[in-house]
Amino acid sequence: MIRVENLVKVFGRIRAVDGLSFQVKEGEIFGLLGPNGAGKTTTIRILTMLTRPTAGEVYIAGHRLSTEAEQVKRIIGVVPQHINLDQELTVWENLELHGRLHRIPREERRRRMEELLEFIGLSDRRHDLTPQLSGGMKRRLMIARALMHHPRVLFLDEPTVGLDPQTRRKIWELIRQLNHQGVTILLTTHYIEEAELLCHRVGIVDHGRLIALGTPGELKARLGKAVVESFYNGVVDYHFFGSREEAVNFAAHLPGTVLIREVNLEDVFVELTGRRVRD
Numbered sequence: 001m002i003r004v005e006n007l008v009k010v011f012g013r014i015r016a017v018d019g020l021s022f023q024v025k026e027g028e029i030f031g032l033l034g035p036n037g038a039g040k041t042t043t044i045r046i047l048t049m050l051t052r053p054t055a056g057e058v059y060i061a062g063h064r065l066s067t068e069a070e071q072v073k074r075i076i077g078v079v080p081q082h083i084n085l086d087q088e089l090t091v092w093e094n095l096e097l098h099g100r101l102h103r104i105p106r107e108e109r110r111r112r113m114e115e116l117l118e119f120i121g122l123s124d125r126r127h128d129l130t131p132q133l134s135g136g137m138k139r140r141l142m143i144a145r146a147l148m149h150h151p152r153v154l155f156l157d158e159p160t161v162g163l164d165p166q167t168r169r170k171i172w173e174l175i176r177q178l179n180h181q182g183v184t185i186l187l188t189t190h191y192i193e194e195a196e197l198l199c200h201r202v203g204i205v206d207h208g209r210l211i212a213l214g215t216p217g218e219l220k221a222r223l224g225k226a227v228v229e230s231f232y233n234g235v236v237d238y239h240f241f242g243s244r245e246e247a248v249n250f251a252a253h254l255p256g257t258v259l260i261r262e263v264n265l266e267d268v269f270v271e272l273t274g275r276r277v278r279d
C-alpha cells in the first residue's frame with residue numbers, strides 16, 4: 001500500500017532522512033520506532049506531502065507522490081504530532097470545516113460527522129470549544145477530523161505523546177478499530193510499548209536510517225527470550241538467553257543486583273545502537 005524508496009531529506013548539514021526504504025502492506029498497522037530526532041516526523045511529513053524529499057520516491061496505493069499528489073491526498077488522512085485544531089471553533093465546527101475543505105456534500109458531511117463523533121465518544125461535547133477538551137479528547141477529535149473523507153491510509157505522528165497510560169490505551173483501541181475496518185495505518189512513536197502492543201510490524205529508525213524491520217516478535221527473537229540485567233560496581237550489563245531457565249541459571253552465579261525479564265524492543269534498539277530509545 002505504501003512503498004518508500006531511498007528517501008533522503010537534507011537540512012543544511014543534517015541528513016534527517018538518510019536513504020530510507022520500506023513497504024507497508026494493505027491492512028497493516030506499521031510503526032516507525034526511534035528516539036527523538038531520528039527522522040520520523042520528517043519521514044511522515046514527506047509521506048503526507050507537507051515537505052518534499054531531497055531524493056527518493058514514495059508510492060501510495062500505486063500513485064507516485066511526486067506526480068500524483070491530488071490522487072494521493074484523496075486517499076490519505078493525517079494526524080499531526082502537535083494539536084492543530086482551530087481554537088475558536090467548536091468540536092462540530094472543526095469537523096465541518098474539514099469536510100467542506102474536502103468538498104463533502106452537506107448531507108453526507110453531517111452523516112459522517114455524527115458517525116465519527118459517536119466513534120470517538122464525543123457526541124455530547126459537540127458544542128464545546130476545543131480549548132475546553134482534555135488532551136485525549138483533542139487527540140481523538142484530530143483522528144476524527146482526519147477520517148472525514150474516508151481515507152484508506154491514516155498517518156499518525158506520535159499519536160499518544162504526552163497522554164496518560166489510560167488515555168493512551170483508548171487511542172490504541174480507536175486505532176485498532178479503524179484498522180479492523182480496513183484502514184492501513186502508519187504511525188511513528190518513541191514508546192516501546194506502543195510499538196510492541198499496537199503495531200503488526202515495526203521499522204526501527206536511528207539517524208534517518210532503518211536499522212531493523214520485522215514484527216515485534218521477530219525483532220525480539222533475534223536476541224532471545226529472556227534477558228539478565230546485572231548491576232555491579234555501577235555498571236549495567238545485559239545478557240540474552242533462549243529461555244528463562246538458561247537466564248535463571250546464569251543469573252545464579254552473578255554478583256551484584258540482578259533482574260531477569262522478557263526481551264523487549266528497547267533491548268533490540270540498545271543492541272543495535274548502544275543507546276536507549278529514550279536517552
Ligand SMILES: Nc1ncnc2c1ncn2[C@@H]1O[C@H](COP(=O)(O)OP(=O)(O)OP(=O)(O)O)[C@@H](O)[C@H]1O
Nearest residue numbers: 011014015016034035036037038039040041042043
Ligand atoms: N525544518 C528543519 N530544519 C532544520 N533541521 C530540521 C528541520 N526539521 C527537522 N530537522 C532536523 O532533522 C532531524 C530529524 O528530525 P525529526 O523531527 O524528523 O525527528 P523525529 O524522529 O520525528 O523526532 P521528534 O519525535 O522529536 O520529532 C533532527 O536533527 C532535526 O533537528
